[in-house]
Amino acid sequence: MVERIEDLNLPNAVIARLIKEALPDGSNVSKEARAAIAKAASVFAIFITSSSTALAHKQNHRTITAKDILQTLNELDFESFVPSLTQDLEVYRKMVKDKKESKANNKKDASTGDATASSSSAVVVADSEEAA
Amino acid sequence: MASEDLFRNDYSEEPDLGQEFQKDVEMSAEMAEHDTEDVEKSIGQNGTNSSPSVNQPAAKSPEQTKTTNGNKTSEHEHDGKLTQLPMGRIRNIMKLDPDLQIASNEAVFAVTKAVELFIESLAREAYTYTAQAKKKTIQKRDVDLAISAVDSLMFLDGALNF
Numbered sequence: 001m002v003e004r005i006e007d008l009n010l011p012n013a014v015i016a017r018l019i020k021e022a023l024p025d026g027s028n029v030s031k032e033a034r035a036a037i038a039k040a041a042s043v044f045a046i047f048i049t050s051s052s053t054a055l056a057h058k059q060n061h062r063t064i065t066a067k068d069i070l071q072t073l074n075e076l077d078f079e080s081f082v083p084s085l086t087q088d089l090e091v092y093r094k095m096v097k098d099k100k101e102s103k104a105n106n107k108k109d110a111s112t113g114d115a116t117a118s119s120s121s122a123v124v125v126a127d128s129e130e131a132a
Numbered sequence: 133m134a135s136e137d138l139f140r141n142d143y144s145e146e147p148d149l150g151q152e153f154q155k156d157v158e159m160s161a162e163m164a165e166h167d168t169e170d171v172e173k174s175i176g177q178n179g180t181n182s183s184p185s186v187n188q189p190a191a192k193s194p195e196q197t198k199t200t201n202g203n204k205t206s207e208h209e210h211d212g213k214l215t216q217l218p219m220g221r222i223r224n225i226m227k228l229d230p231d232l233q234i235a236s237n238e239a240v241f242a243v244t245k246a247v248e249l250f251i252e253s254l255a256r257e258a259y260t261y262t263a264q265a266k267k268k269t270i271q272k273r274d275v276d277l278a279i280s281a282v283d284s285l286m287f288l289d290g291a292l293n294f
Contacts, residue, residue: 007221007224008221008224008225008228009221010217010218010221010247011217011218011221014216014217014218015251017216018216018217018248018251018252018255019251019252019255019270021252022251022252022253022255022256022259023255023256023259023270024259026268027259027262027268027269027270028268028269028270029255029269029270030269030270030271030272032271032272033258033269033270033271033272033274033275035272036272036275036276036292037251037254037255037258037275038251039291039292040250040254040275040279040285040288040291040292041247041250041251041254042225043287043288043291043292044246044247044250044287044288045222045225045226045243045246045247046225046226046228046229047287048243048246049225049226049228049229049232049235049243050229050231050232052239053229053231053232053233054231057231062233062234063233063234063235063236063239064232064234064235064236064239065236065238065239066236066238066239066241066242068239069239069242069243069246070242073246076284076287077283077284078246078250078284080253081246081249081250084245084249085242085245085246085249088214088241088245089238089241089242089245091214092214092238092241093238095214096237
């Protein structure tokens with residue numbers, strides 16, 4: 001699944017941006033400090049994942065859900081993350097729903113679009129036959 | 133003291149979300165805006181008042197062309213806008229857990245967002261030590277100090293020393 005170990009590193013530029021957003025203007029981060037924070041972030045991701053899987057297994061669930069993640073954060077003293085995460089989740093759910101709907105609409109459009117596309121490719125084939 | 137800092141609730145995410153919504157509105161009203169843009173341009177050409185209201189649509193137009201350029205790619209951009217970190221990468225990290233069987237997309241999203249919040253709060257926490265030392269640049273030492281000072285960061289103890 002993971003082919004190279006670098007695939008597990010989080011992108012440096014994004015980490016740098018997130019840190020910068022959190023700090024007052026004019027402050028900076030040394031390379032080593034940024035690397036340490038990035039590593040800490042990966043460890044944090046693994047940490048809450050394994051805690052959430054343990055939680056889900058306790059309830060005989062095979063799939064871990066957003067609810068498991070939120071509950072885990074509460075249990076691990078990161079409850080300050082929960083309110084803003086709950087909000088973000090609502091936005092995410094809405095986005096996924098909208099996407100599904102627009103996809104359904106696109107499918108209708110695509111079926112008509114495909115017809116024109118295939119006819120144009122037929123023209124291309126005819127052209128190349130003429131050329132031959 | 134310092135630990136309270138970590139749990140502040142004033143994350144700067146909310147304005148971002150606001151922008152997101154704004155963009156949504158902008159995209160849905162794309163056509164309408166194009167019309168008004170044309171109208172406003174023609175007003176500008178008539179040249180009576182070169183007020184900022186004329187300049188604004190002109191400044192906006194590159195952004196609009198970006199969204200109009202391809203509806204397919206703009207959907208992708210939407211994904212990227214909700215989370216700053218790539219969700220695929222986070223999912224790969226999550227899969228390192230051998231006990232994990234299936235993670236719902238929402239769970240991956242929640243972890244991604246949580247990691248973003250974590251980075252911001254750890255940076256803020258570390259910066260308190262930077263400021264104490266009357267410096268402007270966070271050093272590795274400040275991050276280590278922050279980790280050993282906050283109980284909920286105990287899990288990181290020793291994880292960064294290799």
